[in-house]
Amino acid sequence: MGVVPPESKEAEASSSNPHEDVLGVPPPAYTPLPEASSSSSAPENPDIPQSKAISARTSVNLTGPLEVQGSITASSSITLKSRIVVQGKCSSSSSVTLSDNITIQGKIDSSSKILLRDGVRVEGKIDGSSSIDIIGGNGGVWIGGKIDASGPLTFDGTGVDEEKGVQGVHGAVSVQGKVDTSSNLDIRGNVEIEGDVTVSGKFNIVSATMSQDEGTVRFGGKVSGRNGAVIEGHVIAEKNFLVKGNLKIVGRLYVKGDLEVRGSVALGKGSELVVDGKRTIHGTLGEV
Numbered sequence: 001m002g003v004v005p006p007e008s009k010e011a012e013a014s015s016s017n018p019h020e021d022v023l024g025v026p027p028p029a030y031t032p033l034p035e036a037s038s039s040s041s042a043p044e045n046p047d048i049p050q051s052k053a054i055s056a057r058t059s060v061n062l063t064g065p066l067e068v069q070g071s072i073t074a075s076s077s078i079t080l081k082s083r084i085v086v087q088g089k090c091s092s093s094s095s096v097t098l099s100d101n102i103t104i105q106g107k108i109d110s111s112s113k114i115l116l117r118d119g120v121r122v123e124g125k126i127d128g129s130s131s132i133d134i135i136g137g138n139g140g141v142w143i144g145g146k147i148d149a150s151g152p153l154t155f156d157g158t159g160v161d162e163e164k165g166v167q168g169v170h171g172a173v174s175v176q177g178k179v180d181t182s183s184n185l186d187i188r189g190n191v192e193i194e195g196d197v198t199v200s201g202k203f204n205i206v207s208a209t210m211s212q213d214e215g216t217v218r219f220g221g222k223v224s225g226r227n228g229a230v231i232e233g234h235v236i237a238e239k240n241f242l243v244k245g246n247l248k249i250v251g252r253l254y255v256k257g258d259l260e261v262r263g264s265v266a267l268g269k270g271s272e273l274v275v276d277g278k279r280t281i282h283g284t285l286g287e288v
Contacts (some may be wrong), residue, residue: 048064048066048067048083049065049067050066050067050068050069051069052068052069053068053069053070053088054068054070054073054074055071055073055074056073056075056076057074057076058074058075059074059076059077059079060077060079061077062080062081062084063081063084064080064081064083065082066083066084066085067085067087068084068085069087070086070088071086071087071089071090071091071106072088072089072090073092074093074094075092075094076092076093076094077094077095077096078090078092078094078095078096078097079096080097080102081099082099082100083101083102084101084102084103085102086102086103086104086105086106087105087106088105088106089107089108089109089124090106090108090109091107092109092112093110093111094111095110095113095114095115096110096114096115097114098115098117098120099116099119100118101119101139102119102120102121103121103122103123104120104121104123104124106123106124107124107126107127107145108122108124108125108127108128109127110129112129112130113130113132113133114126114128114130114132115132115135116133116134116135117134117135117137117141118135118137118138118139119137119140120142121141121142122142122143123145124144124145125146125147125148125177126145128147128148128149128153130150130151131149131151131152131154132149132151132154133154133156134153134154134155134156134173135156135173136156136158136171136172136173136189136190137156137159137171140157140159140172140173140174141173141174142176143173143174143175143176143177144177145176146177146179146180147177147179147180148181149181149182150182150183151181151182152181152183152185152186152201153183153186154185154186154187155173155175155186155187155189155191155193156188156189157172157187157188157191158188158189158190159172159189159190171189171190172190172191172192173189173190173191173192174192174193175192175193175194175195176194177194177195178196178198179193179195179196179197179198180197180198181198181200182201183200184199184201184202184204185199185202185203185204186204187204187205187217188207188208189207189208190207190208190217191217192217192218192220193219193220194220195220195221196221196222197219197222197223198224198226199225199226199229200226201227202227202228203225203228203229203230204229204230205217205229205230205231205233205235207232207233207234207235217233217235218235218236218238219237219238219241220238221239222239222240222241223240223242224242224244225242225243225245226244226245227244228244228245228247228263229243229245229247230247230248231249231250231251232250232251233250233252234251234252235251235253235254236254237253237255238257240255240257240258240259240277241257241258242260242262243261243262243263244262244263245262245263246263246264246265246283247263247264247265247266248266248268249266249268249271250271251268252272253272253273253274254272254274255274255275255277257276257277258275258277258278258279258280259275259279259280260280260282261280261283262282262283263283264284265283265284265286266287266288267287267288268287268288273285
C-alpha cells in the first residue's frame, strides 16, 4: 500500500548505520554484536537537537529536526513540521497540524481540527472533536491505533501534493485500528483500514484506480454505514459490509463476508458486486 508498518521500517533501518536518522523516525535500539563491548554504542541520534516535554498555554510551532523526550501539550494550536519525533502524546485544546516526516509515539487528541499530511506516523490513537483530514501526500500516513472523530473524516491516499501541484510518492494511508465517525467519511486513493469502520453520516469511497490488482481501498474489519454509501473504483471488504440506506457502485465491490443493504443497490454500467458470504438486499438491485 506504500505505507510501511513499524516492523518493516525497523528492519530497513537496522540494515544501515544503527545511529542514522531515517526521515525523522527514531532508529531501533542499538544491540552490540556478540564480540563487541556495549560501551562502544553511541547515543541515539547524536546530531539531532533534543528537548524535554513541552507544556504551553500558548501555541506551539516547531520545525525540525528535533526529538522531544516526552509529550507536547498546549492550550492553543500545535504545529509540527519537518523531521520531528515526539516520545509521547500530542494534546491540544485547539488545532493540531503535522506535516513532513513527523512521528508521534503516543496518541493525538484535539478539541479542534486535526491535519496530518506528507509522511506522518502516529503509534497511538487519534481523538478529534472536529474535522480530521489525513492526507498521504508525499510520504504517506500510518496510524497504529483507532480513530474517533466527532466531525467529518477524510482519508486521502491519492499521493498528490495539492499545494505543490505535483504527484507524490508512497502517498497511501494505513490505519491499524478501528475508525468511528459521528459525521461523514470520505475515502480517496490508496487507503487501508484494518479495524472495524462505523460511519454515521454520508459514506463516499473513490479508489485510486478501477484495477482489481492495485490502487484499491481495503477494509480489514467489519464495515457499517448508517446513511447509505457511494463507491467508485475497486473496494475490498474482508469481512461483513452493512449499509443502512442505498448503495451505489461504479466499479467493483468485493465482499468476502456477508453483505446486507437495507435499501436498494444501483450498479453503474459494467460494475460488479461480488459477495462470498450471504447477500441480503431489502430493496431493489438494478443497473443505472
